[in-house]
Amino acid sequence: MSTMVDLVAVGKAPLESLDPSDIQLYAQDTWRPVFARFREEAPVHKVTVSPYSPFWAVTTHDLCTYVETHPELFSSDSKYGGISIVDLPFQNFIAMDRPRHTEHRKVIQPMFAPGELARMGEAIRQRSTTVIDSLPVGETFDWVDRVSIELTTQMLAILFDFPWENRRQLTEWSHWSRHVEAVSDPELAPIRDAKLAEMTAYFSGEWSRKRQLDPGSDLISRMAHSDVMGDLTWDEKLGTLALLIVGGNDTTRNSMSGMILAFNEFPDQWAKLRADPELIDNAVVEIIRWQTPILAMRRTCVADTELGGQQIRKGDKVVMWYISANRDETVFPEADRYIVDRPNARDHRSFGFGIHRCLGARLAELQVRILLEEMIKRNMVVEIVGDPVRPATLAGHGFETMPVRIRYE
Numbered sequence: 001m002s003t004m005v006d007l008v009a010v011g012k013a014p015l016e017s018l019d020p021s022d023i024q025l026y027a028q029d030t031w032r033p034v035f036a037r038f039r040e041e042a043p044v045h046k047v048t049v050s051p052y053s054p055f056w057a058v059t060t061h062d063l064c065t066y067v068e069t070h071p072e073l074f075s076s077d078s079k080y081g082g083i084s085i086v087d088l089p090f091q092n093f094i095a096m097d098r099p100r101h102t103e104h105r106k107v108i109q110p111m112f113a114p115g116e117l118a119r120m121g122e123a124i125r126q127r128s129t130t131v132i133d134s135l136p137v138g139e140t141f142d143w144v145d146r147v148s149i150e151l152t153t154q155m156l157a158i159l160f161d162f163p164w165e166n167r168r169q170l171t172e173w174s175h176w177s178r179h180v181e182a183v184s185d186p187e188l189a190p191i192r193d194a195k196l197a198e199m200t201a202y203f204s205g206e207w208s209r210k211r212q213l214d215p216g217s218d219l220i221s222r223m224a225h226s227d228v229m230g231d232l233t234w235d236e237k238l239g240t241l242a243l244l245i246v247g248g249n250d251t252t253r254n255s256m257s258g259m260i261l262a263f264n265e266f267p268d269q270w271a272k273l274r275a276d277p278e279l280i281d282n283a284v285v286e287i288i289r290w291q292t293p294i295l296a297m298r299r300t301c302v303a304d305t306e307l308g309g310q311q312i313r314k315g316d317k318v319v320m321w322y323i324s325a326n327r328d329e330t331v332f333p334e335a336d337r338y339i340v341d342r343p344n345a346r347d348h349r350s351f352g353f354g355i356h357r358c359l360g361a362r363l364a365e366l367q368v369r370i371l372l373e374e375m376i377k378r379n380m381v382v383e384i385v386g387d388p389v390r391p392a393t394l395a396g397h398g399f400e401t402m403p404v405r406i407r408y409e
């Protein structure tokens, strides 16, 4: 355990020594007291001790919301460094400002319209049922691999019309795209480059192939036939595909695993939900708040301004820590507790807020909801039987493995 985490545990570390980008905080699950101190003592704090310094850490719900709702001051554009704490050359609309962002978003948005989701819901339920019914009873297995990764990967394979038997390749590509630490690691960087080149080659081929065919309902066909997307450079086209693969993968996966941890830590909430399945919709939203699958998003300030009493200069890096906004006690009383009927769970910031709010939010909720519904229908109890392993990364907030055993009551 790093010295910093030890000190924080007793609340003695000087604020200036705290680093919210220390990956050990997430690997060891010791991040809570660090953010509690920031929220309390310096909700907009200049971090100078991180490998990604300097950056402003924004940690309260209201100030994160302020940044999100002022995109004219806080830019997502990749020309300033984009949306990741590490400068990454994203070539897609999550890393664009208006008006280009709006045009691109419009192309993809219909994929997530209610009618499309209803159609996908049937496929999701069918596949979730098959996965759940194949799980061994009374034997230890890894929930992350057998359920969370499997279900999210299947969903992506449907969205992209990807060859079914090779679908785990999507998981791998997503992993390497998101692996921000690999960018500056001499051993890992070439592996990442090779994986991304593989992904690029596959999707370039598919894009050209689908362009020759009649328009279909999968994402590649939709993009290949869209006028706005047609004008993009290859890098931008592929960047947009990568965004959809990455955006929908680890995040939903980690919600499905977080859900199991939440019910193991708060068995009274599981009992409450089973007694009143009407609470499922809210329970799902609360899972996404409680887990917060994306730790933070970054912006770059484009004009001198003031935020939370601090002077922010043009060019400064500003990082909104969603994980902290979601633990803000002034908005969510007993924020560390998972509460199925929390009345304002929907105010969480896990999906961001404002013009870049997650496009796949409804789809993510649908996948988690179907899994939960099917578990409840079967009276299936999932018990965690060993320590879950958490990755040491800023690329997402979740689990590498989670040993469980299931039984039916």
Ligand code: HEM
Binding pocket: 076, 083, 093, 094, 095, 105, 243, 244, 247, 248, 249, 251, 252, 255, 288, 292, 293, 294, 297, 298, 349, 350, 351, 352, 353, 355, 356, 357, 358, 359, 360, 361, 363, 364
């Ligand atoms: C629980 C699961 C998910 C979480 C926590 C999540 C989180 C987020 C967040 C925080 C943003 C905002 C980024 C910003 O403001 O800079 C975002 C944007 C986005 N997400 Fe998700 N996401 C999830 C699932 C999905 C899924 C399933 C898809 C699609 C398959 C998806 C696609 C996108 C896209 C395309 C954007 C960019 C929107 C824009 O810039 O206008 N996400 N997501």
